[in-house]
Amino acid sequence: MEDILEQIQKGILKGDTKYVIDRTELSLRYGISIEEIMRDALFPPMKLMGEQLRTQEIFIPEVLKASRAMHAALYVLRPIISHSSTSMKGLVVIGTVAGDLHDIGKNMVAMMLTGHGYTVVDLGIDVTKEQFAEAVMEYKPNILALSALLTTTILEMQNVIEYLESCGLRDQVKITVGGAPVTMDFAREIGADAYSDTVFDALEAVDDLMAGRMGKYSTNTIG
Amino acid sequence: MSKRVPFTSMAITNPDELMYGIAPKPFTTQSGIMIGGGEVYPELNFTLPPMKVNEETIGKANQIYKEMIEGVLKRAADLGQKKVVVEFETVPDFTLVPKFGLETTKLLLDAEREAEAKYGIQCALRFTPNDTREMSRPPKMRSGQYYDDMMYFYEEAAKLGPDWFSIESTGGKEIDDEGLVNADIRRVIFALGACSCTDMEFLWGKISDICEGSKMAVGGDSSCGFANTAMVLAEKRFIPRTFAAVVRVATVPRALVAYEMGAVAPSKDCEYVGPYIKAITGAPIAMEGRMASGAHLSPIGNIALANADLWSNESIQQVRLLSDMAPVVAMEQLIFDCRMVNTASKMGQSKVMRDVLIESDAPLDVQGYVLKPEVVIELSKEILKYEDDFMRTKVAAAKTVELLQKAIENGEVECADRDAAWLDMMEDAIDEIPDDKMEFFEEIKDEIEDGKYLPSEYGLE
Numbered sequence: 058m059e060d061i062l063e064q065i066q067k068g069i070l071k072g073d074t075k076y077v078i079d080r081t082e083l084s085l086r087y088g089i090s091i092e093e094i095m096r097d098a099l100f101p102p103m104k105l106m107g108e109q110l111r112t113q114e115i116f117i118p119e120v121l122k123a124s125r126a127m128h129a130a131l132y133v134l135r136p137i138i139s140h141s142s143t144s145m146k147g148l149v150v151i152g153t154v155a156g157d158l159h160d161i162g163k164n165m166v167a168m169m170l171t172g173h174g175y176t177v178v179d180l181g182i183d184v185t186k187e188q189f190a191e192a193v194m195e196y197k198p199n200i201l202a203l204s205a206l207l208t209t210t211i212l213e214m215q216n217v218i219e220y221l222e223s224c225g226l227r228d229q230v231k232i233t234v235g236g237a238p239v240t241m242d243f244a245r246e247i248g249a250d251a252y253s254d255t256v257f258d259a260l261e262a263v264d265d266l267m268a269g270r271m272g273k274y275s276t277n278t279i280g
Numbered sequence: 281m282s283k284r285v286p287f288t289s290m291a292i293t294n295p296d297e298l299m300y301g302i303a304p305k306p307f308t309t310q311s312g313i314m315i316g317g318g319e320v321y322p323e324l325n326f327t328l329p330p331m332k333v334n335e336e337t338i339g340k341a342n343q344i345y346k347e348m349i350e351g352v353l354k355r356a357a358d359l360g361q362k363k364v365v366v367e368f369e370t371v372p373d374f375t376l377v378p379k380f381g382l383e384t385t386k387l388l389l390d391a392e393r394e395a396e397a398k399y400g401i402q403c404a405l406r407f408t409p410n411d412t413r414e415m416s417r418p419p420k421m422r423s424g425q426y427y428d429d430m431m432y433f434y435e436e437a438a439k440l441g442p443d444w445f446s447i448e449s450t451g452g453k454e455i456d457d458e459g460l461v462n463a464d465i466r467r468v469i470f471a472l473g474a475c476s477c478t479d480m481e482f483l484w485g486k487i488s489d490i491c492e493g494s495k496m497a498v499g500g501d502s503s504c505g506f507a508n509t510a511m512v513l514a515e516k517r518f519i520p521r522t523f524a525a526v527v528r529v530a531t532v533p534r535a536l537v538a539y540e541m542g543a544v545a546p547s548k549d550c551e552y553v554g555p556y557i558k559a560i561t562g563a564p565i566a567m568e569g570r571m572a573s574g575a576h577l578s579p580i581g582n583i584a585l586a587n588a589d590l591w592s593n594e595s596i597q598q599v600r601l602l603s604d605m606a607p608v609v610a611m612e613q614l615i616f617d618c619r620m621v622n623t624a625s626k627m628g629q630s631k632v633m634r635d636v637l638i639e640s641d642a643p644l645d646v647q648g649y650v651l652k653p654e655v656v657i658e659l660s661k662e663i664l665k666y667e668d669d670f671m672r673t674k675v676a677a678a679k680t681v682e683l684l685q686k687a688i689e690n691g692e693v694e695c696a697d698r699d700a701a702w703l704d705m706m707e708d709a710i711d712e713i714p715d716d717k718m719e720f721f722e723e724i725k726d727e728i729e730d731g732k733y734l735p736s737e738y739g740l741e
Binding site for chain 2: 110113114115116117118121122156158160161164165181182183207208209211212213238243256
C-alpha cells in the first residue's frame with residue numbers, strides 16, 4: 058500500500074486540494090507527527106517543483122496550484138502547529154515600496170518562499186516606510202523583502218532602510234531587495250543585506266540570510 | 281460627450297495590403313508629418329535614470345529631459361532624418377503632481393520647436409501620462425483624488441499642444457494580474473471583456489472630450505499591463521507561450537474601444553496588436569520590437585516592424601554607453617531600421633522586405649504567428665462579427681486557440697509540447713464561459729477575492 062505521506066506528496070504535485078486535505082487529516086488520525094507530515098509530505102514536492110520550474114519543466118501556474126494544495130494541508134495542521142514546537146523555516150515580510158504598484162514579481166517571490174516553508178506576510182504594493190516599520194514591530198520577521206520596478210521608486214528602498222535605522226529597528230531584521238532596475242551595487246549602496254535578480258535567486262538569498270551565510274546574493278554586509 | 285461608433289467592417293481585407301508605412305487613414309501631425317502615408321518614422325521614448333522626483337529634484341529631472349530630447353533630435357538631424365516623433369511617457373510622479381508633468385511637457389515641446397528651427401526637421405510629440413487610478417486599492421475608476429488629478433493633468437496638457445494622446449490604462453488589471461500568473465483564461469477574459477473594455481469606453485470618452493477643441497488628437501491605448509506582462513512572463517518561461525499568444529489577441533477588442541470612441545492617431549508602441557487595429561480601423565500604428573530590447577525582451581523583434589508606421593524603442597534610460605547616451609543610441613538604431621524598410625519600398629521591394637520580417641519570426645513562436653497578416657485579417661473578421669465587447673473578447677480567445685492548434689498540427693509554427701498542451705486546457709475553459717457577460721459575472725464573482733476590485737466601477741452591479 059502506498060505510504061500516506063507519499064499520497065499527500067502526489068496530491069500536492071497534482072494540485073488536488075481536496076485529496077491533500079483528506080490525506081492530511083487521515084495522517085493525523087494515524088498518529089503521524091506534524092513534523093513528519095511537514096518534512097516528508099508537504100515540503101518535498103514544493104522543493105521538487107521549484108527545481109522543475111528552474112529547469113523549465115513546469116510553469117508557475119502549476120506551482121501555484123500545488124502551493125494552494127500545500128497550504129490547504131497547512132491549514133489543517135495550523136491548530137496543532139500553534140500548540141507544538143514546530144514552526145516554519147522563518148518569517149518574511151514582503152512588499153513593494155511606496156509609489157510603485159508592481160506586484161507580480163513580488164507575488165511570485167512570496168509564492169516561492171511559502172512553497173519552501175517560509176511564513177510570508179505580504180504587505181502588498183505602494184507600502185510606505187512607516188508601514189514597513191510597523192510590520193517589523195508587529196510581526197518581528199527574520200527577513201524583510203523589498204521590491205520596486207521603477208527607476209523612480211527604487212530609491213524608496215533606501216528611505217525604508219534609513220527609516221528602520223532611525224526607529225532602531227534595522228538590526229532586528231535582514232533585508233533583501235529586488236526588482237528590474239535594482240542591482241547588487243545599488244543594494245550595497247543602500248545598506249541592504251542581499252540582492253537577487255530572479256524569483257529563484259530570491260529564495261536562495263533568503264535561505265542564506267536565514268542561515269547567516271555569505272552567499273552569492275549577499276551584499277557582504279551581514280555580520 | 282463622445283459617442284461610441286462600433287466598427288462593423290474592416291479597413292483592410294487583403295493581407296498583402298497590411299504593410300509597413302501605409303495606413304488607409306493616415307494621421308498628420310501639427311508639424312505636417314503624415315504618419316501612415318508611405319514611410320516609417322522613428323518614435324523615440326526615453327526615461328529618467330534611477331532618481332526620485334520631487335520638489336527638490338524636479339529641476340534636475342527637467343535638465344535630464346532637456347539633455348535627452350536635445351541629444352536625440354540632434355542625432356536625428358545629423359543622420360538626415362527629417363521627420364521624428366518623440367513620446368513623453370511620464371513616470372507616475374508627473375501625473376500625481378501635474379505641475380511637474382506640465383513643466384516637462386512644455387520643455388519637450390519647446391525643444392522640438394527649437395530643433396525644427398535649428399535643423400530644419402519636423403517633430404511631433406506623443407503625450408502619454410499614467411493611469412494612476414490603480415493607486416487606490418481597490419481601484420476607483422471614475423472618481424476620487426487620483427482620478428481628479430489625472431483628469432486635470434490631461435486637460436492642462438491638452439492646452440499645451442502635444443500632437444496626440446495615448447495611455448496605458450489599467451481598468452481590469454487588478455483582476456487580470458492573477459489570471460496571468462495562474463494562466464487562468466477565464467479570469468483573463470473576465471478582466472478584459474467585462475471590466476477593461478467597459479473602463480476603456482468610459483475613459484476614452486473622457487479623453488476624447490478633453491481633446492475636442494484642443495490641438496491634441498486622440499491616440500490609442502496599450503494593453504501593456506495585460507498582454508506585454510504575459511509576454512514577459514512567457515519569455516521567462518513562467519507561463520506558456522501559447523497562453524501569452526491567446527491573451528495577446530484577446531486584448532484586441534479592448535484596444536479597439538479607444539478607436540470606437542474617437543481615436544485617429546497612431547496606436548501606442550507597446551500595443552502589439554497594432555496590426556489588428558490597422559486592419560480594422562485603418563489608423564496608423566506604432567510598433568516596437570528588436571529596438572525595444574533595452575526595455576524588455578520579446579520573441580517578435582522583426583515581425584513587429586512588418587506593419588509599423590512608427591518604429592519605437594519602447595523606452596530607454598538616460599545612461600551612458602560607450603558611444604553616447606542611451607537615448608541617442610536608440611534614436612540612431614531606429615533611424616537605420618526606418619531607412620532600411622523605406623528604401624526597400626522605394627526600390628519596389630516592400631513586400632519582400634515585409635515578408636522577410638514576418639517569416640524570420642512567425643514560424644518560431646506562436647506570439648509571432650498571431651501577428652502574421654493573414655492571421656490578423658482572419659481573426660479580426662471573427663472579432664467584428666460581434667459588437668458586444670465581452671463576446672468579442674471571448675471569440676478572440678477561442679478562435680486564436682483554434683487557429684494555433686491547427687497551425688501547430690500543420691507544422692506552421694514551432695511550439696514545445698508543454699506549451700501546446702495548454703491550448704487544449706484553454707479550449708475547455710473557454711467552452712464553459714457563457715456568452716452573456718452578466719451571467720459570467722454571476723459565475724465568476726465568488727472566485728475573485730473580496731476587496732480586489734469594485735464591480736460597480738465596471739457597471740457590473
